[in-house]
Amino acid sequence: MDLHELTAGYALDALDPAERVAHEEHLSSCERCREDLQAFWQVSGALAHATGGPMPPASLRGRILEQARSERSNVVPFRRRRFVAPALSSAAAVAAVAAIGLGLWATSLSRDLDGAESELAVLGDPTARTYESASGEANLVVTASGEAALVVRTLAPAPAGKDYEIWIFENGVARRAGLFERPGVALLTRRLEPGQSVAVTLEVDGGVDAPTRAALFTTSSA
Amino acid sequence: MLRRDLAHLSDEALVALVSRSEESALAELYDRVGGIAYGLAFRILRDESLAEDAVQDAFLDLWRSAGSFIPERAKASTWILTLVHRRAVDLVRREQRRRTEPLENAPEPTEGSAEEAAWLRLDRERVQSALAKLPDQQREAIELAYYGGYSQSELAERLGEPLGTIKSRMFSGLSRLRELLGNGLESSGTERTPWTSTS
Numbered sequence: 001m002d003l004h005e006l007t008a009g010y011a012l013d014a015l016d017p018a019e020r021v022a023h024e025e026h027l028s029s030c031e032r033c034r035e036d037l038q039a040f041w042q043v044s045g046a047l048a049h050a051t052g053g054p055m056p057p058a059s060l061r062g063r064i065l066e067q068a069r070s071e072r073s074n075v076v077p078f079r080r081r082r083f084v085a086p087a088l089s090s091a092a093a094v095a096a097v098a099a100i101g102l103g104l105w106a107t108s109l110s111r112d113l114d115g116a117e118s119e120l121a122v123l124g125d126p127t128a129r130t131y132e133s134a135s136g137e138a139n140l141v142v143t144a145s146g147e148a149a150l151v152v153r154t155l156a157p158a159p160a161g162k163d164y165e166i167w168i169f170e171n172g173v174a175r176r177a178g179l180f181e182r183p184g185v186a187l188l189t190r191r192l193e194p195g196q197s198v199a200v201t202l203e204v205d206g207g208v209d210a211p212t213r214a215a216l217f218t219t220s221s222a
Numbered sequence: 223m224l225r226r227d228l229a230h231l232s233d234e235a236l237v238a239l240v241s242r243s244e245e246s247a248l249a250e251l252y253d254r255v256g257g258i259a260y261g262l263a264f265r266i267l268r269d270e271s272l273a274e275d276a277v278q279d280a281f282l283d284l285w286r287s288a289g290s291f292i293p294e295r296a297k298a299s300t301w302i303l304t305l306v307h308r309r310a311v312d313l314v315r316r317e318q319r320r321r322t323e324p325l326e327n328a329p330e331p332t333e334g335s336a337e338e339a340a341w342l343r344l345d346r347e348r349v350q351s352a353l354a355k356l357p358d359q360q361r362e363a364i365e366l367a368y369y370g371g372y373s374q375s376e377l378a379e380r381l382g383e384p385l386g387t388i389k390s391r392m393f394s395g396l397s398r399l400r401e402l403l404g405n406g407l408e409s410s411g412t413e414r415t416p417w418t419s420t421s
Contacts, residue, residue, distance in 0.1 A: 004393075005389050005390060005392075005393040006389065007393070008389075008392045008393040008395075008396040008397070009367070009373075009374050009389060009392055009393075011396065012364065012367040012368045012392065012396070013307055013308050013311045013367075013368075013371075014367035014368075014372065014373050014374045014377070014392065015373060015374065016373050016374075016375055034295075038295055038296065039400050040396050040400065041295075041296045041300050041301075041304060042296075042297075042300065042400070042403075043396055043399050043400050043403060044300075044303075044304065044307070044368060045296075045297065045299065045300035045303055045304075046345070046348075046349050046399075046403055047349060047364075047368050047369075048258060048259075048262045048300075048303040048306075048307065049258055049303075049342065049345045049346070049349070050345055050346040050348075050349035050350060051258065051261045051262045051265045051346075051369075052261055052265075052342070052346055053260070053261030053262070053264045053265050054260070054261065054264055054270075055257050055260065055261075056256060056257065056259075056260035056273075056274065056277060057270075057274070060256070060260070060274050060277060060278065061249070061252055061253075061256065063274075063278060064248070064252060064277075064278050064281045064282065065245060065248065065249055065252075067278070067282055068245055068248055068281070068282060068285045069245055071282070071285065071286065072243045072245070119231065119235050119238075120232065120234055120235045120238055120293070123235060123238035123239050123241075123242060124234070124235070124237075124238035124241070124291075124293065126289060128242075130242045130243065139242060139244065141242055151239065151242065151244055153246065157227075182227050183227045184227035184228055184230070184231075185228070185231065185235070185239070
């Protein structure tokens with residue numbers, strides 16, 4: 001029996017359990033079969049799309065999400081540190097917060113980050129860790145090399161003429177780290193060092209050089 | 223609110239977010255793929271509650287193992303449907319519920335936008351016309367395996383053919399389908415999330 005042929009049965013889930021395990025072993029060492037599998041999965045995906053059939057009951061979605069929520073485990077929850085950083089009320093407050101030791105600062109990203117491929121690169125990086133903000137407004141995802149993204153949940157879309165601006169604190173100074181208009185995924189435009197904090201303020205369109213408003217939330221990569 | 227604002231993300235970026243335990247990304251993926259997933263599970267299991275179990279188990283598999291997804295290997299939607307299919311097949315074998323009719327006319331999906339329904343119908347027609355071009359025995363082997371949940375050895379017994387013959391048929395049939403579907407595989411009509419910039 002030609003082992004390569006079994007890739008078709010594998011893609012259709014038509015192998016017996018023992019055979020399935022054995023073929024996975026084979027796949028790990030056979031480039032040709034991995035390529036076949038990639039193509040066969042496209043075919044089985046097309047077969048799946050061609051099924052038609054009834055729609056699921058509306059309750060299924062809620063049950064799945066509820067169960068998922070109860071298993072949520074790999075996010076580092078926000079812990080209040082001894083220097084609690086309350087909402088930053090002004091640029092002066094930013095300096096004050098920094099004065100009590102919030103960190104060493106970022107080097108700007110040499111690589112241009114743009115668009116969804118970069119989002120995927122950060123969010124999908126297996127080395128990345130996830131940190132939650134105090135009240136769950138956002139998660140900060142940081143790769144081992146310091147590339148970072150904010151996953152913002154609770155903000156309303158920015159009003160006309162305004163943008164949300166992201167800040168990283170660097171030597172007591174809030175450095176611009178990107179703009180966004182609505183909740184979702186926002187990439188930071190500069191690298192984050194371990195332990196550094198990030199804040200978000202609402203500013204005029206296009207952003208400003210230093211924060212002028214109170215921080216809507218802060219989160220820290222520690 | 224966030225879910226709507228994840229709409230610009232690709233399925234793959236959503237899976238990456240799911241690996242960060244972002245529940246809203248799981249919800250968005252369910253909204254994109256859940257209907258097709260349930261249709262597939264129902265087709266195999268012919269039972270509403272078992273189909274729900276298969277879809278729920280598969281999405282929880284996704285929730286737990288999204289970090290192991292490799293975007294270079296498969297589209298995210300394909301991967302999710304693979305998880306659903308495997309769960310459904312495991313269930314149908316355990317429950318011994320399998321029906322023997324190879325194909326029947328499934329009802330049209332009853333929800334979703336008209337545009338979405340039209341794309342899905344095009345997908346179905348394309349795949350069904352490709353299936354129709356296969357030699358009968360190859361088509362039968364693929365349909366009984368994929369939609370019926372039969373393993374190769376069960377098929378050999380059922381059809382009274384040597385196991386090696388079944389294996390070859392399935393390989394030839396799938397290879398031929400791959401040729402027949404050709405480029406259409408890369409740009410499925412249900413792909414509605416091109417890479418877009420957020421800026």
